[in-house]
Amino acid sequence: MRAYDGAVIPKAELHLHIEGTLEPELAFALAARNGIELPFADTEALRRAYLFEDLQSFLDLYYGLMAVLRTEADFAELADAYLTRAAAQGVRHAEIFFDPQAHVSRGVGIGAVIEGLGRALDLSEQRHGISTRLIMCFLRDESAESALQTLEAAKPYLHRITGVGLDSAEVGHPPAKFREVYEAAAELGLRRVAHAGEEGPPAYISEALDVLGVERIDHGLRCMEDPELVERLVRDRIPLTLCPLSNVRLRAVDLLEDHPLPGMMAAGLLCTVNSDDPAYFGGYVGDTFHAVHEALGLGPERLRELARNSFLASFLEDDEARRARYLAEVEAYEFED
């Protein structure tokens, strides 16, 4: 079956962990190059392990597979492979998360990570027609002290970093734990986002807004349990970077057909859809647009709204002319059907 043409509408991807784009083929190639033995016989055996119970069972595999990423060249290759795939799915702008602590803890220097990603990002417009930003995430199941050390270590590279985020195991690690590092990031002029309300309660969403001063909520799915919070998110136009395929694979929702996205849009929330960790969750962002069209019946105008929202929610304040160009591309896009 031909993919629905709405899948390739021009769009921004705002919730994408670069380590989550590590496809099994690249993982094995990097393992061979770096002399690392993976605990899987081949790519098929690895793919068979992609059956997750919850966020933690995914994170265990996600962090384990990162062992193959060792050099600046590895990070450059990872990012370029993602950008190649993203371009084929209509992505025009990508705001990319990375997890420095998951690499530094394995003895990989933060400079190799950031310069490697930066090398691919520097060529992205020319090679792929995609503008990019980098967002450095802190692992919320690590200490607040470790997050502060990470921000300190990143200081020589801040010209490459647009903002900070918060990811990894959510429950039991409320946003307020990271108040100090978010204050320090704000003082450095960094934008702020955080995962909240993926597995954690709606109160974590409010806390991320109130205590960390975030401008966007990553996931935010569970806001729907708190009508007052929904009202606030609508009123203040707080973007949510939803990831429907991730929610199915990590069992936040049973079936894609059950995903609350249509109700969230109808409630007036500023929703975007994104791929999260596409190598693990069954699709890149164009595939996600296709899937929500099929499973949730979102038609052309709803998909156009999602694409428009992605640019409205993106950190393009330093290049409003570009944002306007992208938005014009969204409005001019013609669905075939």
Ligand code: HPA
């Ligand atoms: N949630 C939290 N942390 C993550 C995720 C996610 O979906 N993907 C990669 N790190």
Ligand code: ZN
């Ligand atoms: Zn995520």
